Amino acid sequence: MTQNAIIEIEGVSKAFGSVTALNGVDATIREGEFFSLLGPSGCGKTTLLRLIAGFDEPTDGTVVIAGQSMAGIPANKRPTNMVFQSYAIFPHLSVADNVGYGLKRKQMSREEINRAVTDALAMVDLAGYGNRAAHELSGGQRQRVALARALVMKPKVVLLDEPLSALDKKLREQMQVELRQLQQQIGITFILVTHDQEEALIMSDRIAVLFEGEIAQLDTPEALYRRPVSKRVASFIGVMNFLPATVTAKAKGALAVDIPSLGKVSLAAGHAPEGLDPTSVSTIGVRPEMLTILFDDAEKAECETTGEVTATSYCGDMTYYSVLLPKADEAVTISMRNTAGRSIVPAGTKVRVGWGAESVVLFD
Amino acid sequence: MILSRESRQGLTLISPPFLYAILMLAAPMVMVVTFSFWTQNYLDLDRTPTFANYREAWTGEIFRVLMLRSLMISFFVTIVTVLLAFPIAYFLSFHVKRQKALWLFLITIPFWTSYLLRIFLWKVILGYNGVLNSALMGLGLIDEPLDFILYNVPAVIITLAHAWAPFAILPIFVALERIDRSLLEAAEDLGDGPVRRFLRVTLPLAMPGVLASTLIVFIPTVGDFVTPRLVGGPDGVMIANLIQVYFSKANNAPLATALAVSSMLIVASISLVIFLIGRKIGGRTQ
Amino acid sequence: MNIGRFFSRNWLTGYAVVYMLVLYLPVVLLPLFAFNASTIIAFPLTGFTFEWFGVLFETKALHSAVQNSLIIAVITSILSTLLGTLGARAMVRYRFPLKRGIVGLIMVPLILPEIIVGVSLLVLLMQIGISLSIWTVIAGHVLICVPFSVAILSSAFQGLDPSLEEASMDLGETRFGTFRRVIMPLILPGIISSLLITFTISLDEFIIAFFLTGTDVTLPVYIWGQMRFPTKLPSVMALGTILLVLSVFLLVLGEVFRRRSASRQGQDASATGGLM
Numbered sequence: 001m002t003q004n005a006i007i008e009i010e011g012v013s014k015a016f017g018s019v020t021a022l023n024g025v026d027a028t029i030r031e032g033e034f035f036s037l038l039g040p041s042g043c044g045k046t047t048l049l050r051l052i053a054g055f056d057e058p059t060d061g062t063v064v065i066a067g068q069s070m071a072g073i074p075a076n077k078r079p080t081n082m083v084f085q086s087y088a089i090f091p092h093l094s095v096a097d098n099v100g101y102g103l104k105r106k107q108m109s110r111e112e113i114n115r116a117v118t119d120a121l122a123m124v125d126l127a128g129y130g131n132r133a134a135h136e137l138s139g140g141q142r143q144r145v146a147l148a149r150a151l152v153m154k155p156k157v158v159l160l161d162e163p164l165s166a167l168d169k170k171l172r173e174q175m176q177v178e179l180r181q182l183q184q185q186i187g188i189t190f191i192l193v194t195h196d197q198e199e200a201l202i203m204s205d206r207i208a209v210l211f212e213g214e215i216a217q218l219d220t221p222e223a224l225y226r227r228p229v230s231k232r233v234a235s236f237i238g239v240m241n242f243l244p245a246t247v248t249a250k251a252k253g254a255l256a257v258d259i260p261s262l263g264k265v266s267l268a269a270g271h272a273p274e275g276l277d278p279t280s281v282s283t284i285g286v287r288p289e290m291l292t293i294l295f296d297d298a299e300k301a302e303c304e305t306t307g308e309v310t311a312t313s314y315c316g317d318m319t320y321y322s323v324l325l326p327k328a329d330e331a332v333t334i335s336m337r338n339t340a341g342r343s344i345v346p347a348g349t350k351v352r353v354g355w356g357a358e359s360v361v362l363f364d
Numbered sequence: 365m366i367l368s369r370e371s372r373q374g375l376t377l378i379s380p381p382f383l384y385a386i387l388m389l390a391a392p393m394v395m396v397v398t399f400s401f402w403t404q405n406y407l408d409l410d411r412t413p414t415f416a417n418y419r420e421a422w423t424g425e426i427f428r429v430l431m432l433r434s435l436m437i438s439f440f441v442t443i444v445t446v447l448l449a450f451p452i453a454y455f456l457s458f459h460v461k462r463q464k465a466l467w468l469f470l471i472t473i474p475f476w477t478s479y480l481l482r483i484f485l486w487k488v489i490l491g492y493n494g495v496l497n498s499a500l501m502g503l504g505l506i507d508e509p510l511d512f513i514l515y516n517v518p519a520v521i522i523t524l525a526h527a528w529a530p531f532a533i534l535p536i537f538v539a540l541e542r543i544d545r546s547l548l549e550a551a552e553d554l555g556d557g558p559v560r561r562f563l564r565v566t567l568p569l570a571m572p573g574v575l576a577s578t579l580i581v582f583i584p585t586v587g588d589f590v591t592p593r594l595v596g597g598p599d600g601v602m603i604a605n606l607i608q609v610y611f612s613k614a615n616n617a618p619l620a621t622a623l624a625v626s627s628m629l630i631v632a633s634i635s636l637v638i639f640l641i642g643r644k645i646g647g648r649t650q
Numbered sequence: 651m652n653i654g655r656f657f658s659r660n661w662l663t664g665y666a667v668v669y670m671l672v673l674y675l676p677v678v679l680l681p682l683f684a685f686n687a688s689t690i691i692a693f694p695l696t697g698f699t700f701e702w703f704g705v706l707f708e709t710k711a712l713h714s715a716v717q718n719s720l721i722i723a724v725i726t727s728i729l730s731t732l733l734g735t736l737g738a739r740a741m742v743r744y745r746f747p748l749k750r751g752i753v754g755l756i757m758v759p760l761i762l763p764e765i766i767v768g769v770s771l772l773v774l775l776m777q778i779g780i781s782l783s784i785w786t787v788i789a790g791h792v793l794i795c796v797p798f799s800v801a802i803l804s805s806a807f808q809g810l811d812p813s814l815e816e817a818s819m820d821l822g823e824t825r826f827g828t829f830r831r832v833i834m835p836l837i838l839p840g841i842i843s844s845l846l847i848t849f850t851i852s853l854d855e856f857i858i859a860f861f862l863t864g865t866d867v868t869l870p871v872y873i874w875g876q877m878r879f880p881t882k883l884p885s886v887m888a889l890g891t892i893l894l895v896l897s898v899f900l901l902v903l904g905e906v907f908r909r910r911s912a913s914r915q916g917q918d919a920s921a922t923g924g925l926m
Contacts, residue, residue: 085813373744381796389758389770396769478870491691583762624765
C-alpha cells in the first residue's frame, strides 16, 4: 500500500444486467486531497462513487478504504459520508436535526451533539439556522446543510455527487471556491463527481477523466490540460485545436514534426502521450491561448504562420477568433485578451499567427 | 432463474398482498368455474363434469332476456353517465384554477357514503307516495301521483347513473389534466377556433380517459343486483338478481355459478370490443 | 348556432352547479326526513322530532349490528393498510418480473362487480366448509379495500425521495432505523388516510357482507332487512343520517391528512393527488 493513500480501487468493474457501467478501473486517492471524477453523463463516475459509498457492490475488483477491504461492508458501516445530488434533506426535520441525524447513533450526550451541530453549521456559514424547517431553505442553503451533515460525522472521505449542478451560475462559482477553501481548511479527503470540466479544474488536486466506464487519464488539472493523452480528453477539457501533422524523423528523445498549417518543429519526446508510436502520429493539438495574432510588424513569436480571420466573438475580457490557416480544412480558434489599446480584428483580415513549440501536443 | 437483489426484495414485499389476492380472488374464481360444471340434484352435489348448466342457461329464455336487459341498461347508464360527466370534468380541468382538489373531494363524497342508502333514497324519491310526487302535488303541478317513475327500467337507469356519476368523472378529468395546454395554444395559433380545437385536439387526447370511464361504469353496473331489487320492480329484474336467487332460494349454486361465469365472459368480451374501438378512435395517445 | 358557446365558462359553471345539486339531492333528503315527524317519507314536512333517533337507541338488534360493523371495519382497515403498504412500496420502489400482472391482480377488485367477488368467495368457503362469520366478511372486505390502500399509499411513497433512505443509511442508520426515523414519519399521513378510507368503505359495504355474513349481521345488512317494513323507514333515515355524518367526517379527516402528507414533503397540497 502506497504511503498516505486513503482509497485504493483495484480492477473494479460493475455491470447492471448486460450493461457494463465500469470496466476494470484502477485508481489511488491520497489522503487529504480534493479528487474529482469527471466525465460526460453515462461514463460511470456516479456508479464509481456509489461503489465507494457502499450503495452497490462491484461485480469485480475491490475497493479498499484506509487499508481495509470494503467487500461486503454496507454503506452504513463505511467511514464515508455523501452529499447527494438532490441534497436529500429530511423534510420533516429541522436543520439542526438534519445535521445531527447521524450523531444520534453514536454515544454522545445531547450537549455534545448540539455543540457539534453548531460547529458544523458555522463551518458552512449557516450559523443560527438550526431551528429552521427544511422546506424553508433555498437550494444553496440546502446544499450547505447537506455538507454540514456529512462533515459533522468526521468521515475519512466525503463524497459529493454533482452537488453544485442544481445551483445557478453565480452561486455555483461562489460555492466552487468556498468548497475548495473549506476542504483545504479541514484537510479531509473529498471526492467530487462532476460533468463540468471547469469545475473540476478549479477545485481539484487531481482529476480522473472517465469515458464509457474506463479511466482515460488520471492527473493534476495542469497536466490534464497541457498534456492530454488522447484527442477525446483534449476536447473534453477546454477547447483544443486539432491540425494534421506527421513525424518525419525520430532521434534521441526528440521528434521532428511537420505541421503543414503551422510549420516544422522539433519537439521533446514528452509531447507525445506515453506508449504512442511516433509513426502513427497524424494530429497535433494546440490550445487557443497558445496561438497569438501578431498585431504589428514589430511583434515576434517563436514560430510564425499566416491566416485569415473568418469570424470573431467578443466576450468582454476575451475575444475569440476563428482563423483559417494555410492547408487547413477548418478554422482554428485563437483567444486574445482584450488588453488596453488592442483593437478587434474584423473578419476577412489576413493576419500573422504566432505560436510556440512547447505548447504542441501530439496525438495519433 | 437468477433474480437480482432488487427483484427478490420486490417480490418478497409484494407477496403478502399478492398471495392474499390469489387466495381470495383467483382461487375462488377457479372454484366458481369448477362449480359451474357440476350439477345440483336437490340436496346432493353431483361432481361429474358436464355442460348441463351452461346448456340450461343459454337455451333457457330467462337468461337471454335478463342478460340482454342488463346489457341494455348498462349501455344506457354508461352512455348517459359518461356524457353527463364529460362537461363537468372539462369544467373542472379547464375552468377551475385553484382548489381543484376541493371540487374533486366534493364530487366524490356522495360516492363514499353507503351505496345501499343511496339506492334506497331513490326509491324514496321516485315512489308513488314519495318525495318527488308529493313535491309535485304540493306545488300543484300534478293532481295524481305519477306511477310510472318507479319499479321499472327507467328507474333503474336513473338510479345507477346517479350512483356511478363520480366514478365516471375522475378518469376523464385525469386525462384532460394531462393534456399539455400549449398544444391548444399551438392549435389556436395555427388558426383553429374553439370548437375545432376541442374536436381535433382535446377530445382525441381525452379518449383514454373517456374509455376508462366507460369501462369503469359499464362493467360493475351489469352485475348490480341491489338497484334492480329496490327500484326495478318485476320489469327491472337484472341478471344478478337471477344469480342471487339461484344461490339462495333455489339452492342451485352450480347453475348460479354457470350464470355468473357466462355473464362475466359476455361482459369481458364486450369490454374488450369497447376497449379496442376506443383505442382506434383515440389513436395512440395512450 | 355556435356550439362553442356550450363550453363557455358561464354555461359550464351553471351546468356544474346543477350537476352538484342533483348529485347531492338524495343525500340531503336523509337529514331532512330523519327529523321529520311523519312516518311517511314524503312532502309536506309535518314537524321536527328526535323520535326516530330515540327508536334507534332502543333497538338491540341495531346495537349488535353496529358493533359487528365497527369490529369488522377496524380489523379490515388495519389489515388492508398493512397489505396495501407492502404492495405500494413494492410497486413504487422495486422492479421485478411479472410486476404488471401481479399488481393487476391485486388491483382488479376495483372494477369487478361486487357480486362476483361475494359469490366466488362464498362458493370457496362452502366447499372448504368454513362457516360464515364476521371473519368471512373481513376476508371479503380486505380484498376490495387493499386496492384503495395501495392507491393512497403509492402516492405517499412516490413523493418519498429515494435518496432520503440512502442518506439515512450513509449516516449510519440501519434499515429498520431508517424506516422508523425517515420513512414512517413521512408516510404516516398516508397511512392514516388509508385507515380512515378503508374503515369507511368497510362500514358502508353491503353486497359482500350480504353474501358472507353469518348470524352476526353488519349494519348495512341490518338496514336492508329493515327496508321492507314501511314503519321502520323513518328510523332508517335517522340511521342513514348518522352514518352519512360519520362517513363524511372520516373522509374529511382523511383528506386533511392527505394534504398534510403532501405539504410535509413540500408539495402543493391543493394539486390533485391522493385518490388519483
